Amino acid sequence: MENPKSKKVLLYSLPLMIALTLLFFLSKHNYLLYHTIIEFFAIFTGLSIMLIAFTTKELAENPIFTKLGILYLFVSIVDFLHTISYKGIKIFPNWSANQPTQFWIIGRSLETLGFILLFFSPNMKKRYFSLILVVTTILSITCVFFGAFPDCFVETKGLTPFKVITEYILVILLAVTIFKVLKIKDSSVKIFQKTFVLSILLTIAGELSFTLYSDVYGFFNFLGHIFRFLSYLAILIGLVIEGLKNPVNAIISQLEDERRHLRQLAYYDQLTGLYSRNFFEEVLKKQLAITEREELFSEIIIIDIDNFKQINDRYGHLVGDEVLKFVAECINQSIRSSDIAARYGGDEFVIVLSGKSEGAMNVLERIRSKLKQHRFDFPVDISYGFARFSSTNEYRTAFEKADELLYKMKNSKKQIYQ
Incomplete structure (x- = not known):
């Protein structure tokens, strides 16, 4: 059975191939006419x-639409010149x-430049994006008219080193941009990911073609213009298909982004990146079920930062927040992916080590060793308590025991400090 998608691709590509073939023969007969036609295309x-x-920015609700429109407006002006x-x-x-x-x-x-701004500074405001393109366009055009722009082509000699080197630099920048596009998770870019990659690859092919010609009426000049036109066409088709014909996909993708954001807010503590207290309780239930089913022992560790109130009072809450993030980072780097760590409240952290762990003391020693590598003007240390449990019924008792040991350690430290 014939694939409908393949049939559709053939339906679109056949007229394009015929048109390109006719343009090739036209370039052999009258290159100037060919060049004018392909450029106006x-x-x-x-x-x-x-x-x-x-005209569709409100319908599509995609911030990249307007920026693309601004970019290709200025590019088209230069192409016309x-x-x-x-x-x-x-x-x-x-x-x-x-x-x-x-x-x-x-x-x-x-x-x-427009691609770099779009994908490396996606949150740039439209007015700044426009301003950069306006200034760049006006300055560049002015330099050409006043003879201040570096020579790119010399009759009888061909392309200048400046032109060839610039083309290679653009190829490198475009290649880097492709890797950036492939890593972007934002829905406003992701739905156009294939479109942008194809367009940039075609642009690269065009740039490489334009490093090879010595005659402005030559084959590689012909080929470069074809690749450039196809790169524009890829963007246009992507906008029409993904932005207009498939707006539902864009909406679903945006909803997915929002869902991930809400999940992040619900499941994780926004300051430290560890589990939130509420989600910790949810994950713990699953961990307890595994512990009971496989008849394993787990360990709970409760950690409290020493003198945290004094740190906040003396150095301010911003420094206090940095301390919390640092301690959380040390905890995260010291446990396994199967273990659970959460910010339980204030400067208190809870860790549950799953069965077959190396032991609470080994984990705590690793955490304290990392804490010594702090970047603050004061010592950062922790007090802690831990206990072992093997069932849901034992967990509450283990929590109370660990909490009791934690406060014993804190009190003994206070006596030493006094």
Whole structure:
């Protein structure tokens, strides 16, 4: 049975392949006409990205839409200048093949800068994003018109080292951006993940093609323009399909993000990253069931930070919070993934070591050893108590015993300090 998805891909790709083949033969017959057509295709696609992004931002409710629209608006402006200044058009009679090549570098650099801002600074406000692109575009175009931009193409010699090196730098930056895109979990990017990766790969292919030509009417120049157009087209199709045709997927993905956030708030203490007290009780029930079923012993450890009130009073609550986070980090690094650790309240922590553990004292020694490596201007130490249990009925007794031992240690330390 024929795969409907494969049939759909064939339906879309066949006209595109025919169009590209016709463009190839056109480039052999009249390269200037080919270049003008492919450039206006690309400019039209870039402006379509802008229009769709701007007109559907409320519908899609995706913050990346508007930024993409802003980016491709400025890229399309530079692409237009590249097109009308191309060798043979004669709108700028005193210009050579150098200026359109300079505009090409500006356009690709602007696009790469936009990707970097989108994916490495996703929370950047739109006005700052726009300001950076506006300033970069105006300064770059001004430099070309006043002859201050570095030469990119010299007649009879071909591409300059500046142009080739810049292309390779852009390729490296785009490759790094792909890895960043693949690691992003945010739904606003994740639903376009394949789209962005494909678009960036096509852009890289175009950049590499443009490092190889010596004739502005040559094959690699033809190929580079095709790759660039396809990279725009990938973005446009991604916006239409994922942002408009499949808005439900975007909503589901956003709801999933919210669910994960709420789960994080409910299950974990926001300051220390350990389990919250409420979720600790829930996880403990499962641990107790395993302990009873497999007839194992578990151990409970209760930890309290020494002189924590004095630390807060003398150094302030911000330093106190740092101490809490540091102690939690030491605890987390000293237990196994099967053990349970929670902030029980204030400066009190609870650990339950699952069966077949190495023993509470070994864990505590490891925690105290890590505490000695503190970064504060005062000593950080803990008092503790621990007890063993093997059933739900024994747990409460073990908790009370560990709590009693903890306070005995705290009281003995107070007597020493006095």
